[in-house]
Amino acid sequence: MDLSLTEAERDLVELCRDFAQKEIAPRAPLAWEEARCPTDLLREMGELGLLGMLIPEEWGGIGMTTVGFVAAMEQIGRADQSVAAAWQAHVTIGSLPLYLFGTDDQRERWLRPLAEGRALGAFGLTEPDAGSDARGIRTRAERTDGGWLINGRKTFISNAGTDMSFGVTLLARTGGDGDGGPPRYGSFVVEKGTPGFTMGPKMRGIGWRGLDTRELWFDDVWVPDDHLVGDPEMGLGQFLRTLEMGRISIAALSLSLTQAVLDLATAYAKDRVQFGQPISQFQAVQFKLADIATELEAARWLTYRAAWLRDTGQPFQKEAAMAKLKASRVAAWAASEAVQVHGGVGYMLDSPVARFYCDSKVLEIGEGTNEIQHLVIARALGC
Ligand SMILES: Cc1cc2nc3c(=O)[nH]c(=O)nc-3n(C[C@H](O)[C@H](O)[C@H](O)COP(=O)(O)OP(=O)(O)OC[C@H]3O[C@@H](n4cnc5c(N)ncnc54)[C@H](O)[C@@H]3O)c2cc1C
Secondary structure, eight states, rough: OOOOHHHHHHHHHHHHHHHHIIHHHHHHHHHHHHOOOOOOOOHHHTTTTGGGGGGGGGTTOOOOOOHHHHEEEHHHHHOHHHHHHHHHHIIITHHHHHHHHHOOHHHIIIIIITTTSSBBBBEEEEEESSSGGGGGGEEEEEEEEEEEEEEEEEEEEEEHHHHHHHEEEEEEEOOSSSSSOOOOEEEEEEEOOTTTEEEEEOOOOOOOOOOOOOEEEEEEEEEEGGGSSOTTTEEEEEEEEHHHHHHHHHHHHHHHHHHHHHHHHHHOOOOOOOOTTEGSSSHHHHHHHHHHHHHHHHHHHHHHHHHHHHHHOOOHHHHHHHHHHHHHHHHHHHHHHHHHHHHHHHHHTTHHHHHHHHHHGGTTTSSOOHHHHHHHHHHHHTT
């Protein structure tokens, strides 16, 4: 396994570091206060090619490797987790279903604008009664003459309600209710402005305050046949496959948060004087920092390995789940430790470490909770 970055990956990291430090980090405090999706920044990232990160050039992207994406995320996420969260949701779950399962016409129509950074992608799986249990979704798509009639409700959907959003690629049941067969699912594109497609206000989380997450309603929404993405009965498998890459992405986001809080805590510990010396001189504080650095490195290697397996065409499902489980746990724990190193200052929302602390919890929940990652890993062990 060779994880040294290629020249293209190193160039990308440099571009992201520069953009993150100059453009994202200075706007992070205001973005937190305003709690609105920073589409101005996302558009700028689109102009740099970053919104088409994992999509080949043929469809408007830059065809970056997964390893390169993880390395780029380490830079973006250190500056602001909300921007990074919206970005990664777009790059992975928001765009990949169209790339992996769409027809060339669908890729031209919907994927190209996403990859070129002219629109933002959304992935509609979760419902009020079906989160971890994706098979339990109730949204239905019924075949009609030349199209599908969709009824149902989605919740916690990111990137669907911004001024840059194109709509959503959603999962709906296409059969199995009362016809005696097993449940079947299809995935469909529903564009913004389609009659019957409405959404609630932006939801308020304890972190990721800039991320636009909403409830979506579908009341007799009709879409033509060419809005069906992939197989009309295999949509659940398509969505679950998309989530495998989403897990590497959340792991990468977790690494970026852990690095950010380690840097903040280390700098603060060297500066803060108590009992006549910097608190970094106390072994109890040193051990916290050393533990965070060590756990971060362990999480980093799991994440890069999962990315490398994906890039080299090898199975990576178990490793992606392990990376997400480990990296998100480390991030949530490290953020709490870093606040502790800051004392009362770290508790105040004006301090960056407090914002990262608030952002850290969702990493253990989104794109499959950590309990679900345990199930995926246990299944891979034969349980
Ligand atoms: C900020 C944010 C953004 C999101 N963005 C999107 C998005 O863009 N698109 C989308 O489709 N969804 C999105 N989600 C939804 C997210 O994927 C779900 O919240 C997550 O999958 C968990 O589902 P749930 O919230 O319904 O929890 P539940 O499934 O109700 O779980 C509740 C608790 O029970 C545990 N649990 C459930 N089943 C089991 C089991 N079998 N064994 C052990 N424990 C179990 C869970 O681990 C959890 O601790 C987002 C969520 C958040 C918070």
